[in-house]
Amino acid sequence: MTLTEPAAAVADAALEVTAGWGARHAHDPTAVRDDDGTYWLFSTDASGAGPLPRAGVQVRRSEDLVAWTFHGWALDGVPADAAAWTGAGGLWAPDVVRVPDAVAVPDDGRWRMYYSASSFGSRTSAIGLATAPHPAGPWTDRGLVVTSRHDVDGPNAIDANAVVDADGRHWLVYGSFFGGIHALGIDPATGFVLGSGGRPRPGPGLLLARRPHAVEAAVEGAFALPRPGGGYALLTSFDSLFGTYHLRVVAGPSVTGPYADVRGRSATDVAADPVGSTVLAGHRLAGGRGWLAPGHASVLTEPLPGGSSRQLLVHHVRDADDPTQHEVQVRRLVWTAGGWPLVSPQPWAGPGREQDDEAAWPATVAELAGTWEVVTFARGDAFTASASRVVGAEGPPGAVALGRGRFAWDGSVGGGGRPVEAVAFPAWDGVRERATLACAALDTGTGVVTVGTLVEPAAAVEPAP
Structure with missing residues (x-):
């Protein structure tokens, strides 16, 4: 899209404010790598320093996943349909994926971004779709994919995770608090819900995980990833965003579950709460900063020479001494012999300091x-x-x-x-x-x-x- 002169002036002023942010103020992050090896980070319109200079999904770039440069915004504010449905002043929790080459899409549709629009404490929400030829853009809004209303029981239509399973089927895993985590089938060619005709779908889809109302049904930010040898692990974040937020994992035979933890407890059994193993939570290493409320993670999987690959957990974390301040961290993700994902106690240090072999x-x-x-x-x-x-x-x-x-x-x-x-x-x-x-x-x-x-x-x- 081409910005008008007033809009361009606002964008330039906003970039001046954000020029020194680096990894700071990146919340609900997801990272991808382009064909040239540059990393791109997309995150929620949020700032621990006060009001945002503008909205539209924050975008950063990096050569090493350690130093981040603020690049701009994916969209020119909140798209009209999302704003009309939710009244949102910013966009949350973007998930960015490259459409597999086997799927025929227009050149400007090879990259998809599922963004969320809502407001705190409400499930009058929506997940929208934007597409681009490259992570750097330009991004074009395609409309709303999934919607929810606060006065209708069901999942909250935010926190999208787009997944392509081993059989080539496309899924959208989503949900936050309220009705739990669900999955909907996606049309590979359009990116919209199967059978929706490109129109918004109210859900709910298949239930994957939930928590009891006694803890405010506090599960969100789901991310499904293949396990070595088959099946899927489901990472989710539990509890309070500013304090007890932490990351748990369950596993199942397919993207749609059923999911259970290492002890065999079902992810949908509210009587067994909390289900899942905690793979990352608030902590402090001796002589280091205290990290509070790590979570809303995504996983970057990238190929390595020789045919192997590495996986890195990309998540936000808060400063234990000032919980309003948040930033992105990256950590190595490894798999046990039994197929359970765990993460490093040390943030990723970049090429020359990490050993992938x-x-x-x-x-x-x-x-x-x-x-x-x-x-x-x-x-x-x-x-x-x-x-x-x-x-x-x-x-x-x-x-x-x-x-x-x-x-x-x-x-x-x-x-x-x-x-x-x-x-x-x-x-x-x-x-x-x-x-x-x-x-x-x-x-x-x-x-x-x-x-x-x-x-x-x-x-x-x-x-x-």
Whole structure:
């Protein structure tokens, strides 16, 4: 679209305000990589510094996923249909995806952005669709895809996640608080709900996850991703946006579920709440900043030379000392031998500091020996300080190496329980500014996740004669 002179002047003034933001004020982020290797970040129209200079989905770019440059806005404010339906002053939680090459779409429709329009505490909401030939734009609004009304029971039409499953079927996973998380089938050619004729659909679709009204049904920001070996993991955010917000995971055989946690509890069973393992929650590492309320995550999957790939969790987090201030963080996402996703305790440090070759990740239990700084997410709604833990050359009780950084050892309750599944991998210690190892472990008996950073490696121990 071409801006009028007054609109262009507003845009220029807004860019001047945001020029130094970098990673700050990025909420509900999603990242993609273009064909040239540049990363593009899209996020909610929100600022911890006060009123926004304008609306239309914030866009940033980066060469390394560490340093971000504010690029502008995807759209010229809130599209007319979204504004008329919701009265929203800004757009939330964009999900940006590249349409697979196998799907015939116009050149300006290869990239899709599903944006949300609403207001706090209301489910008079809408998910809209915009398309572009490139993540940098230009973006063209195509209209509303899913709508909801506050006085009608059902899911809140925000927080879209577009997914293409292993059979080539397209889905829109969505929902926030109120009626839970649902999924609708999407027409690959148009990006609209199947059978809708390109018109807004009121939902609800298939129920994937929900929480009881006693906790305000506080589940949102869903993201479905394929598991190694088949099936899907569903990441969702629980609880209060400014304090106890945290990230949990369940898994199921397909995008549409049914989803359950590692203990077998159903994601739709409100009596079992809270369901899922906490993979990231508020915490503070010794000597570092406190990170509060991490969540509303997406996952960037990108190919690597040799045919492998890496996955990175992209999420927002708040400053524990000033919860109004938020920013984007990126962390490595790894999979246990049993197919559960876990994330690094250390934010992503970029090329030259991270090691992607899993063949070079720890291969023996002895490599885990030393003093670790650990954080255990026993309760996702708690802010947790780190603790110190010493690991000997023999590792935890019953520890065995499974290859490519994967390990397992006895369960936590007196040993002999269901195993702990762990992944150890090279990382960059952002507090001490040095290369080290990180580890993330899931107790499959309790569902408790512990993450750690090796702070004092032990010298190699010779085996006893």
